[in-house]
Each structure stands twice: as C-alpha cells, then as structure tokens.
Amino acid sequence: MEEIPVLEMKGIVKIYPDGTKALKGVDLTVYQGEILGLLGENGAGKTTLMKILFGMLHPTAGKIYVKGEETRFKSPADALANGIGMVHQHFTLVEVFDALHNIILGMEGHGMFSKIDVEKAKKKLQKLMDDLNFQVPLNVPVEELPVGVQQRIEILKMLFRDVEVLILDEPTAVLTPLEVEELFQVLRKLKAEGKTIIFISHKLNEVIELTDRVTVIRKGEVIGTVKTSEATPQILARMMVGRDVVLRIQKPPKEAGKPILKVENLWVKGDRGEDAVKNLSFEVRAGEIFGIAGVEGNGQTELVEALTGLRNLERGHVILNGIDISGRSPKELYELGIAHIPEDRTHMGLILDMTVTENAILGLQWREKFKRWKGTIDWNKAKRHTNNLIGEFDIIAPGVDAPVKSLSGGNQQKLIVAREVSKQPVLIIASQPTRGVDVASTEYIRNYLVKLRNEDKAVLLVSADLDEIIQLSDRMGVMYEGEFMGVVKPEEVTTEEIGMMMGGIKYEEIRK
C-alpha cells in the first residue's frame, strides 16, 4: 500500500507512576477505510494504547501522526477535533437523557442561551441513521434502552462529530449474537463510506469475520500484523498467546481426592442483568488445583462472587463437602471452610485506611481466639496473630499498627494470602492472586498454592495469566462468555489450543 496512513503511532511507551511498563515501544499503522483488528490477551496493552490515541492517557514516549502530521492530544476533546472517536466498553452516556440529547451534548449549535434546535439535530441524525440503515429511538431516556441500542447511540454520537477513525473497545462483550451481527453490518457500512475502524477484541472468530488486517499485541509489544485473509484461528492464537511456558514451580504428581466443591448448573447474572455465568458445572477435588483461564470479563468475576456469597445465584447449586451452600453469606461460608483471595486487592481484599492488624483479622473477627469477652476484640491477641502471619509469610511491614497502605503491593497480597490461609479452609478460591505483584512475591504465592494442594486442600484458581494457570493447574477450564470451552489437563493441550478456546472456539471443534 502506497497511500499515506490515516493514523500512525510510533514507538509508544507507557510507564505508569507505579513503574508498570504497559507499553514498550508500540508501532501501529492504520489506513483509510480499513477495519483493523487489535488482538491480544488481558493486560497486553490494547486498551492502554487506544486510550493514548483518544487522549485519555498521555504516552511516556512516542509520537502520533494523523494523516502524516504529528499531533498531540491533551484530552478526548482534542482527539475528537482530529476526527478520532472511541466507543468504550463502559458507555459514557447520561442515563436520564434521551439519545438525541446525549448525541448533541457539547455540539448543540449556536448560543448558550438560545433554544436548542431539536428538529435540526433530529434531521441530521435521521439522515445518519438512514445512511447506515439502522434506527434508534431518539426520544427515550437511554437507561430504558437495551445495551445494544445504547452502543449504537455511542457510535452515532461519534459519527455526529464527523469522526474519520472509530475505535471500538471490546464492543461485542455485552451484546447478544443477534446484536453482534447487526453491529457488524453497521461497521461494514461505515467502512463502505470510507470510515476507518479499529476493532479491539480477543474473540478470534469475530476478528476473522470482520477485519481487513489484524495487529496482535502481547505484553506491551506488537507481535505482528497480518492480513486477515491470510490468517487462521491457529495463527492468530499462536501470535496472541503462543510461547514456551517456563515451568519454575515444582509440582509433584498427585492423585486428587474426593470432590470438595461441586458446582451444578450454575447461572449468575452480571451487573447489567445479563447472564454472566451460563449453566456452569464443575468440581474441585481435595489435593488439586482447578484453574479457570480466560480473558477477563467472561463471567469469572461473577462466578467467584457467587461462590463466595457476594452475589446472588440465579439458578443451580453449589455444594461444599456435601452441604448445599447456595445463597449463604460470606460469614457462614468462612465458617464452613472457604477462603477467598479476591481479585481486587485494594477495593475488596483490604481496607487500606486500616492497620495491618485490623486487616489481618478481616473475616476472622468473630473467632474465639481474638475474643476478650463477648462481642469484643482483644487486640493483643490479634497482634500476636498478625505477627505470626508476618513471620511465617515473610511479609515486610513497618509494624502491625502501620496502615496497610504503607505496605508494597506484593506484601499486601501476601498478607491477604496469609490471612485467608489462617482461616484453615478446606477450599481456597484464589482470584488473580498475583496480579500487580512483584516477581518474588508472585513466586512465593504460587508455591504456596501448590503447597496447599499438596496438603490436600482444594484450590480453585481463577486467573487471566495463562502462564500461571498452565503452571499451577492440575485441571483447567477455559471460560468464554460464561461457559467452559473445554475442561482439560494443561499438559495435554498446546498454548495455541488454549488461546483458541479463550477466543471462543470449543475444544471439540479444535480437536476435529
């Protein structure tokens, strides 16, 4: 292709204040009138890259060229002014406004005090919709509309601003299959009109169906760009996840014991009322680590919350050691032997403004061993317990009375693990246990999970980190849109096959 790219990003580096290197020199080229797929796992840096392009984040280094000219975006408004629009995974709509007012917001026409010319705006929108061959109701508050329609309103909002390049971040994550098909029709129509589209996804089939070219990102680097017509799910999966997993964890072979946790036909709803977990069944046995892999947002969070009493079950049963625990409260579940290492350390696992000791007894506060007399806590006993945990788990802390926020991320996470283990559970549910944790602590936590398994505990490990799942799991399920694409033993499959399952292809189909 000889033409000048409509958009070019060169050597984009993003280092967050905490030192995380999210992007390590990414180059991206986008041509006029194409649909470019941006493919990658969680944490690969897709969204970070696009937020930089849309002016929401500022790159640490690197340059952006729009039609060959170097440009800097201070804010989304700057990006919009340069013809770049973005539709986020979480919509930015004013829920009580109707579609019309959401769309014209900020571009209402002349005169702040003059009456908004609703008819004129309506006419322009109607033309836009007619051209694209889809309709949205313009006068209904958007909160009353289904997600698919809300998404179209977001797209219309961008088109109303005459954007040339439209970025869509995981647009199909919230849609029904029918809505996905309709969205694709709209996007093809836009392409036919000469608009350029960047489609961020981890879904292999969708990328192959829709895009012209695919750029694959892994761990902050571009792995390569291929023409979609020359790509297969195998090629893309290999690019996305393919690698040699270094097995650093010593894991002796072990026969799993009796089932500890049984999940039967479980249905769980997500925050927006969608079915996040669909008819899921599996069991976790004593002395095994059962891993759940998958790109985040495929129902893992809702599953874990349902298992730990933090979210209602819609249908189905959860059985722990023969007892039906469906619908029990977290407190009851802890007493029955469940421990939970939550995925969100700072918002759920810890209370940052409390001390190390106060955090070390969270979920244990009723236990006999911290009691002074009925209803009171003996802090000396709690401190002794905390000191034991600190010693046993090599947690570096300024002291038991220091606020827990003064600990490093790794030590905070170790404190959570220590606390959960001190509940003396039969089942440990560990969700993203090493996310944002330093190498040494990661190693420690992983080894500890294996140790628990060796001690005949049941471990349910949910992680978006494929290396972690492959290294630790005895068996694993790959979750996609609330279902397992397959339940396999890690040593029996290739990473490429796992990657395909993560992208929504069933194991049976892969093996065919």
Add this chain to the structure above:
Amino acid sequence: MDVGSILSILITSLMAMVPIVLTSVGAAWSERAGVVSIGYEGVLLMSAFFGGIMAELTGNAVMGLVGGILTGIVFGILHGVLTVYLKGDHVIPGIGINLLAMGVVPFGILAYWGTAGQHQMAVTMWHWHTKYGDLSPMVFITILIAVVTWWVLFKTPLGLRVRAVGENPEAADALGISVEKYRFWSTVYGHALAGLGGAFMSVDWLGVVQKTMSGGRGFIALANMVFSGWNPLISLIGGWLFGFFDALATWLAPQHIIPGQFIRMLPYIMTLIIVAGIIGKARPPKADGKPYKRE
C-alpha cells in the same frame, strides 16, 4: 373561613414564597450540576443583613437586593472553591456557613446598628398595598426567575451541559465540557439567588433585620427542591405550597382547630414520603454531591 381571610392567606403566602422559591431554584440549579450545599440557611440570614446595610448606605432598596446577591456570590465562590476545585466534602462547608451566619448577624446588628437582635429598616422596597396585605414586585420577579431558570435548564445548550455534568461528569468531560467550570458557576448562581431571597426578607417583605429571620427557610427550600424533583418550575408551586402552609398555620393558630405545628410539619412529611418513593418519585442527579476527579 371568609373570602377576606382566604385572600389574605393567599397574599401572605405569595410573599412568603419568594425567599423559599428563589433558594429552591438556586439550589436545584446547583444540584443539577452536581453540587450540594446546605449552607443556604446561613446565606439567607447573612444576605438579609448585608443587603440591609447596603440599602441604608445607598438609600436605595434595589441596591439592598444587589447587596444580597453579592453576599450570595461570595459564599457561592467559597463553597465552589472548596467543593469543585479542592474536591472537598459538599456538606461540611454549609454547616460552617450556617454557624458563621448565626454569629455574624447578631454580632453585626449590635456592632453596626447598636441594637440587640433586631433593626427596623429605614429603607424598604415599594409595595403595592391591597386591602388584604402588601404585595411586592419581587413576587413577579421571582416567578419570572423560576420560569426563566427552568427554561434555560431544560431547553438551552447551557442547561443541557449543566445537567450533564451533574448526571455523568465523565460523559461530559469526554465531550470537552469543563466539569469544573460548569459546576463552579452553577454553585455561584445557586447561592446568588439565595442571596437575593435573603435581602428580599429584610429590605422588602418584612422591613427588619432580625437575628433569627431566616427561620429555617434555607432548609425548607432544600425540602422544596427535593419535593419538586429538582425542577425550578415545580418548585414555584412547591414553594407557594410551603408558604401557604405557613400562612395557614399562622391563621389557624388562634382558632384551635388543628395545632399549627401539625400544619407546619406537613410539607416535611410530604417531602419524606416523596423521596422514599412511596408516592411519586424523586431522584437526585446521579453525580449529586460527588467530587469529580479525572482518572
């Protein structure tokens, strides 16, 4: 109840409506933009006082009203800086402003006029005298302000943006609308209207500056704002109802039919019932009272 007393209650309630409606309309605008304030009680009191001083200094009652507006603006700026720019809590400054007013005004009356607790205004607004009581032009101005504010809030680009920053500041920000700017000036406007309402009480309606003259109207106005669903036009009717109940209770007091206290309680009970969603629906703007920080 004869026609005369009905008319007199109606006229009294029209005058009583003015400070409540002005404050409700201002508060509704400010909360539509996402800024809560409970300092209107203090602003009413202080603007009654400073408006009174201004009227006597200039010998002009209209200048007294301007003085009230300026007082409101000063506290609007203070509240706006603390909440919008410094991202502080929205309720605490109001508590401070109310406390301050309870000091400044009695202290000021004594220190400035040398009388304790009360000062009879030498300059007051022109009134239209009727057989059943006085009527001020401010009644009509208040109605006009409520209608215009409603129109601007719901029909113009400015209003659309104000409501957007109060409902979903992220969405507004993403479209290049400055959340801080709109919130700050909305806060100032809200307090300025309360300031006008305060000055109305001293230089117009009652003709006195009294250390307790706000009499809970700042809180009544907040009740009315909620009662009216944050809608300036409805708060006109709500404000008149609150004024009417007040006048009715005063009229009923010597009749010993229903204790006046129960009549006065009614608006608050109604407001509670409405916010509880037992009758109707009153939903505050989604980002009301929440400081906005870009991620």
Add this chain to the structure above:
Amino acid sequence: MKKSGSDILKSINLKALIESLIAIFVGFLIGAIVLLAFGYDPVTTYSALFQGALGSTTGIASTLAYSTPIMLTALTFAISARTGIFNIGAEGSFYFGAIAAVIFTNIWGNMWFGLFMGMVLGALWGLPAAFLKVYRGVHEVISTIMLNWIAWFFVLWLVVGPYANPNDPNKTLRIPPSARLPLIGNTNLSIAFIIAVFAAVLSYYILWHTILGYGMRASGLNPRAAEYGGIKPKQAIIWSFIIGGIMSGLGGAMKIMGEPPTYAISQGMANVYGYGFDGIGVALVGRNHPLGIIFAAIFFGMLRAGTPLMQIEAQVPLEIIKVIQGIIVITVAIPGLYDLIKNAITRREV
C-alpha cells in the same frame, strides 16, 4: 483490663490533629480581624474570654457544663461518620431526649428512668433515617433535615400543649427534684458532664474494641471490603443511627435534668435548639474521634462560658464566638489543609 497507650494513639491521626489546631488558630485570627474592623480590641476580648472561662471555679464549671450537650451530639455525628454516614439528625433526637425527660420523670420521678427514656426516644428518632437510607436509598442528609423539622414542630406542640406548665405556660412541666441530676460540689455543674465523658469513652471503646465497631468502621471506610469480610454494611448503618440517637437523646435529657435553675424546656425551645448543629462543628474539630471530641467540646464550651466576662470587660457581643466557630468549621472543611500549608511553607524556604 490493661490498655496500652499506644492502642489509643494509633486511632488518632496526627495530621488531623494539627489541622484542627490550625483551624482554631485561623478562627481566632479572623475573629480578631472582625473585632478590629468594628473597633474592638482583640487582646482584651480574648483575654477576658479565657479569663471568664478558666479563671475561676465557676468559669470552669460553666465551661464543662456548656461542653456537655455538644459533646453528646458530636458523638452522634462522629459515630455515623465513622460508618460512612452523614447523620445531621442529632438535633431532632436531642429534642426528643429533652421532652422524654420532661414526660417520663413526671410519671416516675427517677433520674435513671428519665435518662433511659431520653435515650430510647433519641434512638427511635434515629431509626426512620436509618431505614430510609438502607431500604429506600434516601440520602441521610435530606432525610435528617426533614426529620429535624418534624421533630421540632412535634416537640414544640408537646411543649406548648400537653406538657406546658400550668403555672408558667411559657415553659414545660419541671423535672421533679427527685429526678434532677446531682450537682458537683458548690457549682452549677451536674454529673451530666461526667456521664458525657463516659459516653465518649464508651463510644471509643465500641468503635475500636468491639466486633460491632470494627464492622462499622470497616463499612465506613470500604463497604465492599466489609461485605467481603462478612460484615453487613446495612446493619452497621442501622446500628450507627441507633447508637447516635442514644447519644443525642441522652444529651437532650441531661440538658433539661441537669441544668439549674430551669429544669424545664423553656419558651420557644430556646434551651434545646441548635445543639445538634453545634455538635457537628465539635465533631469536625475533634476529627470524628470520641476522645478528640471530649477536647473539642470543652474548647467550644470554653468559648461559650467565657462570653459573660468578655461582654462585661470588652463590651463585645457574645455572638463573636459563633463567628469564630463558623470560621473554624469552614477551615476544617478545606481538604488537605495540612499539605496545603506544608507545601506553602516549604516552597517559601526553597
């Protein structure tokens, strides 16, 4: 029961303490400017103020007596604030506590019964706001403002109607002598002060040494983490309203039962009005810490108790102290005050 000093220290935030002291300084500073502007002498005024409040046994007794009701209403605010709730309903519970004392000591002239019923009515008046918050999602600031006024008019009706004193219709029935709180020594200070300090210490103990208090603080700081920790934030909120209501109800009852020579709610409820809102100021200066509140309440009480001498010696209207209090509260409301000032100072030094 051995309590190490460090336990209490760890619950106190040093930065917050410094901010409160700065706010007090700013309050006096701006107060001085106002005094100068109106031709008063701030030095005379302030020295008379402190002299009046601390210079004699009567002064000190008066300081402590004034600090009592606001200490309790401050606890109401602080306990809720620690649970993440903005409860400004102390005012209403205070009225109910006061009228409960009048009603029930006239049924049975027992001091403890009066105090108990004050607490019960205070707690009951905290419940509507709690339930509206938990079950209907009504913001507590809105509901408590409404409830304060409903309480005001309802209690006012009781004061001027059923419980008006037949001999002195401007006041309510008096507390029978058998139910009045004992006075300490030869002063007008009743044991109400001691009870209030005890209530503050108890509040501290509840918040920092019980499972309930732990759950309340956890819910206030991070409701999601609290839920994860097996705590029910909704229950914690309801408890915070109940305990808060008890404190204000007790305050209202003791205001009437322990204040010579009136021992009744006076005309227009003048002797029970405004303590709820003053208490919020006390809580803010005391940084929502029960032990900080003891000192903040005594400080506010001191300002109030010093006014008679200030009026005599400096001829300054007593309301200047409300000006100072208001400035203090507004200053406390400046977010990150400590860091703002620290940065300003370091910038100058560089």
